[in-house]
Amino acid sequence: SxxxxxxxxxxxxxTTTIATTPDTDTNDNPFxxxxxxxxxxxxxxxxxxxxxxxxxxxIESTPCVKPQPETLKRASLIRSSNTSLASLLSRRKDVCPIRMHEPALGILNTLANLKHIAKGQYSELHSNFxxxxxxxxxxxxxxxxxxxxxxxxxxxxxxxxxxxxxxxxxxxxxxxxxxxxxxxxxxxxxxxxxxxxxxxxxxxxxxxxxxxxxxxxxxxxxxxxxxxxxxxxQDPVRASMTCVRFYSANCENFQHLHANAMHLRNAQQHLQTQLEQTQWEKVNLESMVRSNRRSSVGSRRSSMGSGANTPTAANFLMQMDARALNGHINTISMQLEVAKFLAQCERELSAADEVNTLRT
Structure with missing residues (x-):
């Protein structure tokens, strides 16, 4: 309607917005x-x-035309006179230059709101839009x-x-x-x-x-x-998974994999960031438990260390424990070494094949 x-x-x-926080958000739907x-x-x-x-x-291509001073002058003149509109507009002494047509006023808004027009006040639902x-x-x-x-x-x-x-x-x-x-x-x-x-x-x-x-x-x-x-x-675990896809994209041999090693290093760095965050949260949690012995999950989350991604961790970010993160970091390190070694083997084999080709 x-x-x-x-x-x-x-x-x-x-302009008002509602920004929920872990301490004050008691509603799943803040709206x-x-x-x-x-x-x-x-x-x-x-x-x-x-x-x-x-x-x-x-509407967007139509220029916004404000009420012209001559229009307000005519409105004031009509309001204070008993003479007809036609005779007033035909007077020689009240010269009103012919200006752009004003559809918003529409014949002085049918003469019903002359007082408001003279004061520059217009209907909010129509003219003032x-x-x-x-x-x-x-x-x-x-x-x-x-x-x-x-x-x-x-x-x-x-x-x-x-x-x-x-x-x-x-x-x-x-x-x-x-x-x-x-x-x-x-x-x-x-x-x-x-x-x-x-x-x-x-x-x-x-x-x-x-x-x-x-x-x-x-x-x-x-x-x-x-x-x-x-x-x-600030979702480092998922970002590391995307970096792994960058690493293996369009690779036909180990030399290509070795050339994409930077993506795997980025993945490793993302996991390292998450590991440090996990360890820091663990230290804070242990400190909090020793100080007040609270076991409430909500109070733990609200009292953990600050950070841009702390409020979102429980709701959105992908989580891994420290053991799993260490395992993936070590796997990436081994993958980098293996790819480097096999890429070197491919280069040596390719060079040997070229020498044999030249000899034959």
Missing amino acids: EFMNEKICKYILS EYAHEQDIQTTKRPLRGPPLLQEIIKT SGFEECLYYVLTYGSHTDVLQFLMRHHELNAALKYFLQQSLESEFFIHNIFLVSLRYGNLPTLMPQLQKLDASLGTWRVTLLQTCHYLETQNLLNSLYQLQLLL
């Missing part, structure tokens, strides 16, 4: 308060009407969820798009195709993650969406984008 769309518009364009404010999910068509895009294009707000009104009234998200992203309203996605409880595909890939295309991925954390510092609300985004990038073989996302999420 029109009333509901107006509330949604005010909600997604509001449940939106329903308390009578903002509900809206059923929309799968595809918006084709005419909608033409309307949006027309900027081009953006008017387009958003049409999109929310007639468009699909895809139309709304695409419109907001086209106007660089990332925060509004994210709030709309959560408030409408949309499927992850809407986020992937209309928010994430758009941010990736224009190089705005580093700004996306802070916006996600502003809405939910623990990223718990985004867990399923981000996991499905990673799965989509992997199935589409967009490994560089996947790796970039994993770095932004």
Whole structure:
């Protein structure tokens, strides 16, 4: 309905956000308060009407014309006179230059709001809508969820798009195709993650969406984008797994593997980072247990050492114990040595074959 769309518009364009923390987050869905404010999910068509895009294009291409001083002068003159409108406009002494047509006022707004016009006050629902707000009104009234998200992203309203996605409880595909890939295309991925954390510092609300985004990038073989996302999420274990795929990609022999050794070293470094983090958390946990003997999992997590990825560890990041991490680190070291040795053997064998070929 029109009333509901107006509330949604005010909600997604509001600057207030809810950033949950491990200490204060007692709700799995931090956006449940939106329903308390009578903002509900809206059923929309799968595809918006084709005419909608033409309307949006027309509004966006129309220059925003403010009320002209001559129009306000005429409004004041008509308000203070009993003479007819036609006779006033025909007076020679009140010369009013012919200016651009003002459809927003529409014959001085049918002379019903002359007092407000003279003061520069116009109806909020019609005349005071900027081009953006008017387009958003049409999109929310007639468009699909895809139309709304695409419109907001086209106007660089990332925060509004994210709030709309959560408030409408949309499927992850809407986020992937209309928010994430758009941010990736224009190089705005580093700004996306802070916006996600502003809405939910623990990223718990985004867990399923981000996991499905990673799965989509992997199935589409967009490994560089996947790796970039994993770095932004500070997920070292998954980042190391992607580096292993870089290492073995397009390799036909051990010389190629040895040439890609930097990727395996990066994987090893990511695992080492996770190992150090795990050991540090273990030290803090033991210290905390000795000091207060608390066994609550929630209190442990809230009192562990600081770090950008600490709030997200329990909800999103892939975890391994220290023993498994050490095992993978040692395996990578052996793989590097074996690949180096076999690559040298291949070079020597190739050189010997060339010598035999020359002799024959």
